[in-house]
Each structure stands twice: as structure tokens, then as C-alpha cells.
Amino acid sequence: MEKKQSLGRVFTAGFLRENPVLRLVLGTCPTLAVTTAVFNGLGMGIAATFVLICSNMVISALRKVIPSSVRLPCFIVVIASFVTLVHMLIRAYVPALNAALGVYLPLITVNCIILGRAEMFASKNGVLASALDGLGMGIGFTIVLVLFSGIRELLGAGTLLGFAILPASIAPMSIMILPPGGFFVFGVLMALAIFIETKMGKKPSKDAACGACPSAEMCPAKGVGE
Numbered sequence: 265m266e267k268k269q270s271l272g273r274v275f276t277a278g279f280l281r282e283n284p285v286l287r288l289v290l291g292t293c294p295t296l297a298v299t300t301a302v303f304n305g306l307g308m309g310i311a312a313t314f315v316l317i318c319s320n321m322v323i324s325a326l327r328k329v330i331p332s333s334v335r336l337p338c339f340i341v342v343i344a345s346f347v348t349l350v351h352m353l354i355r356a357y358v359p360a361l362n363a364a365l366g367v368y369l370p371l372i373t374v375n376c377i378i379l380g381r382a383e384m385f386a387s388k389n390g391v392l393a394s395a396l397d398g399l400g401m402g403i404g405f406t407i408v409l410v411l412f413s414g415i416r417e418l419l420g421a422g423t424l425l426g427f428a429i430l431p432a433s434i435a436p437m438s439i440m441i442l443p444p445g446g447f448f449v450f451g452v453l454m455a456l457a458i459f460i461e462t463k464m465g466k467k468p469s470k471d472a473a474c475g476a477c478p479s480a481e482m483c484p485a486k487g488v489g490e
Contacts, residue, residue, distance in 0.1 A: 313402025
């Protein structure tokens with residue numbers, strides 16, 4: 265029973281408590297760049313989730329044979345292999361998504377969320393737990409991307425998934441699909457996540473981001489202000 269509860273906690277951590285975007289503040293570059301439309305955000309979330317699950321499982325399975333001195337290069341090779349596979353599949357079967365995501369699709373290779381989970385979780389835990397961690401983090405990342413892009417597309421273009429939602433009499437706020445609108449939505453969703461977590465009776469962790477950073481042990485800024 266304790267094992268099941270532990271795995272359940274691992275799976276749900278990425279939903280809110282350790283959400284990679286809103287609580288760990290990782291992967292902000294693709295979050296801000298591709299969320300001008302729900303189609304883009306959903307596609308990026310699914311692609312990143314697939315890479316998270318597969319890379320976590322492989323790295324966990326090989327964790328005892330990968331030398332610690334070269335672990336990060338090995339992790340990147342594993343991650344890059346799955347990113348290449350995803351990129352080829354999307355380019356072949358969903359060319360519109362490939363064109364919309366552009367360079368941010370292959371850049372999943374160096375996404376801090378994926379490398380951070382490989383270093384902080386997959387390299388220290390079993391295959392099943394690592395797969396659940398990747399799935400939970402991926403779902404949390406996808407939910408944020410869909411919310412992010414839904415707000416920006418609705419307010420900035422008056423549509424959702426390309427379908428007109430707002431009447432023609434309401435002029436869309438084009439600033440919402442520009443960088444300033446992205447930062448505004450980012451701040452609002454982050455504040456909302458902290459508010460919900462506080463209402464649930466859980467004090468938000470101040471050093472959550474450090475816990476997921478692969479360079480946390482070497483970072484001179486860790487512990488500042490504590």
C-alpha cells in the first residue's frame with residue numbers, strides 16, 4: 265500500500281505541487297513562444313510528454329551503468345534520440361504542426377524540464393516510478409500549455425482551435441498573441457497556481473526550482489535569502 269501511495273504521489277506531483285512551468289519555472293522559452301494557438305500548445309505538450317516518458321525510462325534502466333562523470337552528455341544523447349524520432353513523425357504526419365513549432369520542436373532536446381527530471385529523478389529511481397514521473401510532468405506541462413494558449417488565442421484572435429468564438433463586434437486584443445501578452449498570462453497563471461496551493465493548505469516551496477535543476481549542487485545562488 266505504501267508503494268502505491270508513493271507512486272501516486274510521484275505521478276501527481278507535476279500537476280500542481282511541482283508543476284514544471286508554474287512552480288519550477290522551467291521550459292519557459294517554448295511556453296512563451298508556441299502558445300499563440302491551442303493547436304501549437306497541445307502539439308508541443310504531447311511531443312514533450314512522449315520524450316519525457318521514454319527518456320526517463322531508458323535513463324532509469326541504464327542508471328547503474330552510466331558513469332557519473334559523463335552522465336549529462338549521456339542523458340542528452342538519449343533525449344536527442346527520442347526528440348529526433350518525434351520530429352521525424354511530426355514532420356511526416358503533421359506538417360502543419362511542424363511548421364508552427366519550427367525550431368522549438370528539435371529544441372526539446374535541451375528543454376530544462378526533460379534534462380532536470382532525468383538528473384533529479386530518473387537517474388535515482390526505478391523504471392516504473394520514472395515513467396510515472398515523466399507522464400505526470402508531461403501532463404502538467406501540457407495542461408499549462410493548453411491553458412496558456414487557450415487564453416492567448418481566445419483574447420488575441422477571438423478563436424479556439426481555429427473556430428471563431430467571440431462575435432465580430434468584439435475586437436480581439438492582438439497584444440495577447442505578442443510577447444507582452446505571453447508574459448502577462450504567465451504571471452496570472454503562476455499567481456493562480458500559488459493561490460490554489462495555498463488554499464489547499466500547502467505552503468509553496470521557495471526552492472522548488474533548485475530541486476529540479478541539474479546544476480543545483482554547484483549553483484552559488486542556492487540558499488541565498490534563506
